[in-house]
Amino acid sequence: MSSSSHYAEIQACLNLKYKHASQAHLYIQPMNTVDRIQELLTHHGIPKRGMRRALERTCGISYQAVSQWFSGETTNIKNEHLAAIAKEYGSSLDWLISGVGPMITGKESSSLFQVAEGHTQFDVEPTSEWMTVRVPVMDQAFSAGQGAAAERIEDFVDGYEAIDQETLDRLQILPGCARVIKIRGDSMWPTFFDGDKVIADTNSVKLINQGVFAFEFDGDLKVKRFFKRIDGSWLVSSDNKDDPSYPDEVIAPHNAMQLRIIAQIKELRSRAI
The missing domain is CATH 2.10.109.10 (Umud Fragment, subunit A)
Structure with missing residues (x-):
């Protein structure tokens, strides 16, 4: 075997190992519940800087409590809070907890009084x-x-x-x-x-x-x-x-x-x- 073909074979093996390592790396880092909450709020146009305030209001808990979700101090978010988020932003409890199903279910908040379709939101x-x-x-x-x-x-x-x-x-x-x-x-x-x-x-x-x-x-x-x-x-x-x-x-x-x-x-x- 020539040195050039031997080098090519070694390089192919290295690339294959790198590919498998990358796939493994991606596999062991799935989205968690907080990641999905952030994705859901981003979908609704809420900037990352304002997410904690929005969740504070939606769940009726303190800003500090919400901050503990993001910092990892609280790893178990109560289902009642997740249900409030799902209801407010048209998602589902299943998706927030496990990622199963679509992010947006098409169900809006059950409140009688909603902003009409076409309501304009200006950027500041x-x-x-x-x-x-x-x-x-x-x-x-x-x-x-x-x-x-x-x-x-x-x-x-x-x-x-x-x-x-x-x-x-x-x-x-x-x-x-x-x-x-x-x-x-x-x-x-x-x-x-x-x-x-x-x-x-x-x-x-x-x-x-x-x-x-x-x-x-x-x-x-x-x-x-x-x-x-x-x-x-x-x-x-x-x-x-x-x-x-x-x-x-x-x-x-x-x-x-x-x-x-x-x-x-x-x-x-x-x-x-």
Whole structure:
């Protein structure tokens, strides 16, 4: 056998061993549950930096507890938490635990009140080192009064305002879901005045008792406070109880399809003097 052919044979053996070693290496490092959770949230457009906050809110546990999943301190994630994640992001418990089946099952959250198909999510622009975020200001004012004609509020942006990351973290708002909304009318006085700007979260579209939400209903855009009633319906109320022109309204479960939650109002941003 010539030296060149002998060298080629040795090289072929080395390549084969390398190939088998690589395959073995890949085989012994399958995705674990945390890997699948990250893949699922990435699929839904949630940046890695915001995943722990999102999971904290979905599972109703502390940020520190979620961080222990990612660090490996907690290796057994409770099934109730995995079930909440699967429900929130349209996956299945089987896939999260073992990777069996499709990642997306097509089943959305069972909440009656969902963001309508086609709801626009704007990207935000982080400034240096993510200390502040340039948040879109929605151009069309929401009415804290009798309502304003709705025309895809998400599509109208009137510039940006810089909000520090610490504020968004405190309010538990993902940067890509933060919005500044202008208030019009006085039905939410004394909480919000006409001309106020508020910080809102477009990721918080599930109604909570006594929460204040920007929403579209039957062609009108409004900001109101929601109270859950014992029969499953929602009382939509104005904070201004001195003006009889702002009566309470009731949203029955069968009218849910007409109600489109735009965002939850989290905090006053600025007040016009």
